[in-house]
Every structure is written in structure tokens, then in C-alpha cells.
Amino acid sequence: MEEDNSFVRPFIITGGRVEPTQSDLRLETLVVAVRPPDESLTFERKRVAAVCASPTTVAEVAHRVGVPLGVAKVLISDLVAVGHLACRQPAELSLHTLERIRDHVRAL
Structure with a gap:
């Protein structure tokens, strides 16, 4: 059996942190890039910023991005803190949106 050497442990990506600095991030929180990624960002953070174009x-x-939800929240909150991303909480979710979120979470 071949070993997959490309796997990076989630705690390495987040620097050992398990809680995002921004505690109000929910599954349905909308995230958008407010400036392009620069060279100061790590690989995963660049990918998050690109996805949020x-x-x-x-x-x-x-x-x-292919990371667990907790890792994504930590990365997103880091990018919000340094001004690369902005978040917006939707006031009310439609049934269609809830079904899409459910389907995406199941796919994880």
C-alpha cells in the first residue's frame, strides 16, 4: 500500500489553532475578497482568497479548498483580520439556500 505524502495535517495549516478569531462565522456566512492575494499569504490562504473572488x-x-470546516473558519477569520476578506451574514435564508448548504456539507 502506497502512503499519501501530500496530506497536511489541519493543525499545521492553522498554526495549531482550532478556534477562529471571528466567532460569528456560520456555514451560510457570505465571504468575499476585497483585495487580491499577495505573496505574504500561505498557500492555503491564497486558495481561500481566490475562491472568494x-x-x-x-x-x-x-x-x-478541500479542508475541514473548522480549518476554513480559522483561515477565513485570519484573512478578515488582515483585510483580504469581508464577511456578511444573510438576514434570512431561503429554503433553496438551506438545501444547497446541506448538500455541500454532506459532500464534505
């Missing part, structure tokens, strides 16, 4: 939910970011 158009408004994207936290759940979709996790899925598209």
Missing part, C-alpha cells in the same frame, strides 16, 4: 459561503469555501 465572488461571494461564497463558508461551507462552500471549505469544500472548494
